[in-house]
Amino acid sequence: MRVLQFYRTYLPETHGGVEEAIHQICLSTRKHGVVQRVLTMAHVQNVETLELPEGQVIRVPVQAEPASCSMGVEAFRVYREQAEWADLIHIHYPWPFADLVHLLSGAQKPVLVTYHSDIIRQSLLEKLYAPLRWLFFRKVGRFVATSPNYLATSRLLQRLQPRVEVVPLGLAPESYQPPSEEALRAVEQSYGSGFFLFIGVLRYYKGLRFLIEAAARTGLPVVIAGHGPEQKALREQAERVGAKSVQFAGFVSDDVKQALMARAAAIVFPSCERSEAFGVTLLEGQLHGLPLITCEIGTGTSFVNQHGETGLVVPARSSEALAGAMQQLHENPEKARRMGLAGRERFDSVFSGNQVGERYLNLYRKLLEPDSI
Known part of the structure; x- marks a missing residue:
């Protein structure tokens, strides 16, 4: 065929x-x-x-x-x-x-x-x-x-x-290679570990302005990996609101992406428009056993991420809700771990x-x- x-x-x-x-x-x-x-x-x-x-x-x-x-x-x-x-x-x-x-x-x-x-x-x-x-x-x-x-x-x-x-x-899963030791060292030196991770193209519908506001509220570490048309505006916003815990990684290789996933505490995916129909990054997060934070926009993001089971689903366009979800996972590492394991099980059974x-x-x-x- x-x-x-x-x-x-x-x-x-x-x-x-x-x-x-x-x-x-x-x-x-x-x-x-x-x-x-x-x-x-x-x-x-x-x-x-x-x-x-x-x-x-x-x-x-x-x-x-x-x-x-x-x-x-x-x-x-x-x-x-x-x-x-x-x-x-x-x-x-x-x-x-x-x-x-x-x-x-x-x-x-x-x-x-x-x-x-x-x-x-x-x-x-x-x-x-x-x-x-x-x-x-x-x-x-x-x-x-x-x-x-x-x-x-x-x-x-x-x-x-x-x-x-x-x-x-x-x-x-076999199409993804484990990260090299060199990539893991580079990620640890630049970003440490236990951070909230976003990976994707920096477009208007990704809702990253709300994530930056949430980081400013909580002070929790956030790594934003990727490039796109919103990159300059997002960097300026982070500086303006004092979101010092946000780091921009720019475009990353597949090796570095796997290293980021290996050292992250959770995937945060604040997309706020229906242009985000699914979110392949969410599947990659589940493949790595990471809990997810997503927004309810009536699309596949809430099909991948089952609220309360594989992660948390919060209202869209709310930095306060994102901050609350990040704080909840940060303060309850055992709960976050269970959600990550449930996500990997869902990945194996559905995706x-x-x-x-x-x-x-x-x-x-x-x-x-x-x-x-």
Whole structure:
């Protein structure tokens, strides 16, 4: 079985939740004999192909990025060529350019769409885009929601029933290497241990301004790892409010990320908008046996993190609530330890790469066998 993954950006150029989700889907389905290719956009001069463990990655030059929607004229040609190779096409939403590319390609292969998030910020542009989206959606055989929470709260996904199935994101533990001694020493020297850890792209919807305020209230150590458009404003805020316990690690390598997880007391994930549909970092935290602190925003973050069992779920946009949750875990280390262990058990039972890979494999087979749809 040959599957073409299609999304606007991918590793190694960018590192985000959707990129990691595609990476893990490819790894977990390859165990079952699925040959995967990833077609994506990148800041390259010419079309190029990378050979990665998960499969070939074909990168097409980006020529424009209006409202973060990557576009490039060569994508039309390369997509037609790769669609001919594939038995099935797996597209990751939202990316309006993908809808146009597929519709103009004339490809007749079965299509699966993983629906990662509603379009939240560009509401006016979404209204203009809606007719194109519905033309594309008519061509889609199945949609995947990444959590029952998101399916229940997304009006658009509700309109797509009964073509929607829930398949959570997952991770293959063997795809993560333990941190090196060098990385562990570097983390300990720079940040110590027992800190509250955030890892991710520094975007508006991550709610990090509330985390910085919570750190200023409590004085508890916080490490923010990652870079992004909010980086300068967050550093300025931390200095302004006197959040001296907050340290910014910037972009970190996979080795350093694993070392940070190994030395952290908990993962704190203060995302405050529905743009945060799941949170792969939460799964990585559970893989390391860490308790989680998240905010209730009606998405998969509260599917991963079960309040009172694997961590604490607090109201969104409340620095006071975040501070209270951090203080609670800090003052009750045994409770935090039990939550971390429960999180690892939940990871093994719900989010393991093998289970997710098998569920996607079953979906691929359904789409390739019309009588079963």
